[in-house]
Amino acid sequence: QSVLTQPPSVSGAPGQRVTISCTGSSSNIGAGYDVHWYQQLPGTAPKLLMYGNINRPSGVPDRFSGSKSGTSASLAITGLQAEDEADYYCQSYDTSLSDVVFGGGTKLTVL
């Protein structure tokens, strides 16, 4: 059971918009800790996709956007493309555990 809760899977057709939620608690996201997102393509290492809730690293398309409110955060992907098919993980810090925490991951399928 992950400290941060993500839906196990989401799907969408090419060109559509999908969102992936990341729900935490008052000891992590709700305590003000930033949320970061990683994309893991099949058989590869994770790659930083979003940091500090809303910031995209250089090279990440602006089709990807992040948001945070209260004890939750979301990753939105617009104009879905086949190459977006991957696992997505949110990450934050939990003050009760004094640990970095990850969500369980969400598998995005492009139909």
Next chain:
Amino acid sequence: EVQLVESGGGLVQPGGSLRLSCAASGFTFSDYSMNWVRQAPGKGLEWVSYISGASNIIYYADSMRGRFTISRDNAKNSLYLQMNSLRAEDTAVYYCARDRDKYSPYYFDLWGQGTPVTVSS
């Protein structure tokens, strides 16, 4: 090229030890804190440990504390993870990852390709 390359993984018996290495290149290694993150087969990501650039700040996940030791050699641009008293549940791909904070784990902007560790008799 900016990259991290892990090595040292393999098959080890329960109760055994293994030392992982991560070679950094393309950036000033000593300027960055580093982490180890692992991923069990078919599972999600799990943070293992953090070390600051000068090795004066170190953190471990609770389940690894006392069994794992993180260290680095800035002269060799290398990060290490000494793993003792290994258990079957330590079976995972171990990634080294560069951190963007100098004082505590924050987010990881560069990852290696990972090295697999299998704990089995």
